[in-house]
Structure formats: structure tokens, C-alpha cells
Amino acid sequence: MTEATYPQCRIVPQRFLKSDSAQRLLNAVVRVEGVRRMIINGPRLPATVPYGPARGKPNPHPDRKKIMVGDTEFELEVQVGGLILEVEEKGVIAEIRKVCDEVLTVPYTLDEGTFMKPVPTMSDYAKYGPDADPRLLGLADPRSRKGLVIIQGLK
Amino acid sequence: MAYKPQYGPGTSAVAENRRRQMNPGVQLEKVRDVTDEDIVLILGHRAPGSAYPTAHPPLAEQQEPDCPIRKIVTATDGAKAGDRVRYIQFTDSMFNAPSQPYQRTYTECYRFRGIDPGTLSGRQIVECRERDLEKYSKFLVETEMFDSARIGIRGATVHGHSLRLAEDGMMFDMLQRCLLGDDGIVRYVKNQIGEPLDRAVAVGKPMDEAWMKKHSTIFHSLVGSAYRDDAEYIEYIQRIHSLRTKYGFMPKE
Structure with a gap:
């Protein structure tokens, strides 16, 4: 375990983000200098129907798709409900707020704390x-x- | 003097909407057209146009025991034909959806016959004979008790009623049974248990925020009218609470 503690913040939009908006937000946030780690939070979108009579059948979902953040492509497996970020120092959080104001089209809250x-x-x-x-x-x-x-x- | 039900207390718009839905004397506003075939497709119990599978021979063809109750109660069409018992299940968003599980159950008990509703916190299921079900489902989908964005017809994997809405105003659905098209119309692309449909079923445009607020049957202090603002409702609930607490002491008012 590391001794150093880094500031953390959480972006919670008032609405769930579609994959396109999530991709836009993620790309804007990762370009801010000083973001160390990040978690994408939200309810899961399973690849197959998890239970019920149709259990095991494929579950095509328009928001479960590959997105590009930076030069990295990965599959989004949740409907994006929030982002948790760990940053190098407190000043970065103000930068993130500025970026969110530009990118997000829905109201959001940005909390500081340990997440x-x-x-x-x-x-x-x-x-x-x-x-x-x-x-x-x-x-x-x-x-x-x-x-x-x-x-x-x-x- | 004949008993006249009051349906519920309250002076707020929410209370009035609840009474309107429950009262079978009130004709609910029809806000969309959905064909019988569309309903059959969404329900997913049988192929459209196919015969109703039966659980027993039609009542007319079988010997019925000599029972006084059977003489009083007329069988519904589905029961007469011996249909199977099938279901429809709804999930209602807490963000001002025009109905909610308890409300649905009360409404159905006042308006429909031969039903078995099941009420849960986030979903409500109603079971009955198949051809009755299709008739009742049509009513529940076509009238003001339904909204295409904030109410989902979900047989399984119902999660979403208490979550935030998506950016486009749709309630979260893990299986994404319905999609909001570019033309603003919501279409079901899967049946209620999540199996893809051969063709999309349109259920109309989502209602706007003002309509939702006007027709809501859910108290919500942040997005609608607060429960505490309805003094009569509070008085009623406090009375019930007080009487049931004192029950062991034989309360007398």
C-alpha cells in the first residue's frame, strides 16, 4: 500500500450518459494533466440475458459497444452513471470541472472525497x-x- | 344508502389522478393507438394469429358441478374458452410515471375481472386468462396509464424504476427492449422477456414533462408534488398508523 494519498473526485451527471456522450466526456477528462486513475460507474449491460425465460440468449444493446479513449479501444460494459477520478493534486479537480462544463450537456455534480x-x-x-x-x-x-x-x- | 367508494384521500393533483384511475366510472383518456397484433407481439406468449392454447376444455363442453357461486359469477371470455393463464408486467419510473405498482393493482381490481395482480416495489405483474389479458393490456398501454419512456413492459430483468433516466429521457433497461427513434417515437424491438421481435412495435412518442407532472400518481418532492404538501393525505395516513398501533388496546374513535 502506498503512503501517499491523492485527491479524488466523482462526477455524477443528472442523467445516464449514452455511449457517445460518455466517450466524449472520457476523452476530455483523460486529456487533463494529472489524472492518475479512473473508474467508470453505472449499471451493467450484460452480453447475454442474465435471467428469465430468455436466459442465455444474446442481448444486443446500443450502449454496450467499443469506444475509443485516447488511442485505446475498449468495450463499454455499463451505462455510464458516473466517473470516479484520482488526481495528482487538488488543482486538477478545478480543471476537470472546467472540462465537464464544456462537454456535459446535462447538469452534474462534482464531489471531492474518498471514493x-x-x-x-x-x-x-x-x-x-x-x-x-x-x-x-x-x-x-x-x-x-x-x-x-x-x-x-x-x- | 348504497355504498359509494371514495377511492382515496387527498386534495393534491396526485391524489385526484389516483382516484381517476381507480374509479371505473371515469373513462381514461386514450393517448395512443396500439393494434391487437402489437400487444400480442410485446407479450410474447403466442404467435400473432395463432389459436389460443387451452388449459382445459371450454366450460360449455364440460360438466360443471352444481355450485351456487358459479351461478352468481359469470365466467370471463378467457375462462369460458379455457385459455391458459398468462401475464403482463410493468415497471414504472419514480420520475413522475403516470402509474405505479400499488396504484396499478388497485385500478385493475376496480376495473377488471378474473385477475391476479402481484405488487412489488419496482414492478407489478397481473395474471389472467390469455384473451382477457390481451384486452386488459391494450387498455393499460393505450390510455393515460402508460408512457412510452418512463414505463416499461418487462417480463424479466425489470431493474430501472429507481434509477436516473438516460440522456434521452428513457428509463434504464438492461435489455433495452424499447428504443427512442430519431423521429421521437419509441419502438419495442424485443418482447417483454427480451427476445428480439420480427418487426419493431411502435408505442408512440414519450409525453412531455408538463403532461407527466399533470398525470403523475407518484408523490416526489424533487421532481413533482411533495407528499407533505397534501395535508389530507397526511391526516389519513396518521390516522391509519395511530389505529393500527393502538390496535391491541381496542381503539375507539
């Missing part, structure tokens, strides 16, 4: 072991088989 888990849980220990990289903590669902996405192409 990522600071210490590993039992599940994290089981998944990543005793010498886990502290930067991984709280970034991905430990039950998920997919890992993190490293955004590239910003320089």
Missing part, C-alpha cells in the same frame, strides 16, 4: 495476492475476469 478503497479487502487478497500493485486496488471488480484498461496515446 476508491484505500486498503485491500479479502477478495482483493484472494485475487491479486499479498504483493498486489496498490494502483490496482478498487479499480476493477475482483470477480471480473477482465483486467484494467491502460489509456494510451495522450502525449
